[in-house]
Amino acid sequence: MRIKPTPNSRRTFLKQTTVLAASAGAMWHTGSSQAKDVDMPNQAGPVIVSTWPFGKASNDEALRILQQGGSGLDAVEKGIWITEDDLSNSSVGRGGMPNAAGVVQLDSCIMSGPGHKAGSVGAIEGIRHPISAARHVMEKTKHVMLVGAGAREFALKEGLEAAEMPIEARRQDWLKWKAEQEKNAGKNHDTIALILLAPDGHLYGGCSTSGWAYKLPGRLGDSPLIGGGLYVDDEVGAAGATGLGENVLRYCGSFQVVSLMERGATPEEACLETIKKIARKDPKGADLSINFIAVDKKGRYGAAGSAAGFTYSVTTTTSSKVLTGVGLTAVDLGPIGGNRK
């Protein structure tokens, strides 16, 4: 049954979360919201939302593809290509940081709202566009996820381009890291997640990352996991994550965001409430290092981070801009759950 966010269900959601927050004794301070919180009819054109300021170039390409008549999936894939090919970006694609063994292992997934289809690759090596490999898994196989050598072999068989990785600058960084032991580990996990409401009224999304810098070989983060780094429900909305994957995938973070929107939350409320829920169980505060973006079926969008200052990109036919999501800056852990003060 189709559950549409209605003003009534939104009131119910707000009432429930207020009661929950109050009963948990939680005190949340959030920055001022820049999210769009009014209905946007589809006729107003696509709404494209992605993580970080570097997502803006991907959004612009996605918009260009849509305006040329490309599909929502083409827009997601080709938009993400831009970030995957940006060698100055050390957390996505060819310019990504290697793992502890000096090997770049990339994670990516893609979802199509229509048909609730998904494809994913994890720890894929030497493929220029992991987002395309994920799309091929979705469209050309009966599976959802391929990893490691099998994913690479499949991508090459599908005619996808190989690429040398790491690039020299990242190899030098890795050599320095090896010399200095693990001092820098864990600094780098800035995924691109790109979600969009297409002019056809359907939702699509994708994400791509090189993951945690100097991770253990074989480590998968949230980005190849459907419901972790990305989730699309064509009746409700789409969400994507960036940050420390371990703190997203343990909670099926993007799935939670979409579920909250289904219960009537706005995209921004859903992102923030998901982070609150995670923070209540996992009181690391800003060290949670997680951020979510979301767009709903009405074209409303929003974002939130476990710390203030998470920036994300939003592109429509009339503007392309970088906004700041609301941030969780203080957490009073309440009596519910296990890991409390």
Ligand code: GLY
């Ligand atoms: N969010 C990307 C990762 O942790 O791998």
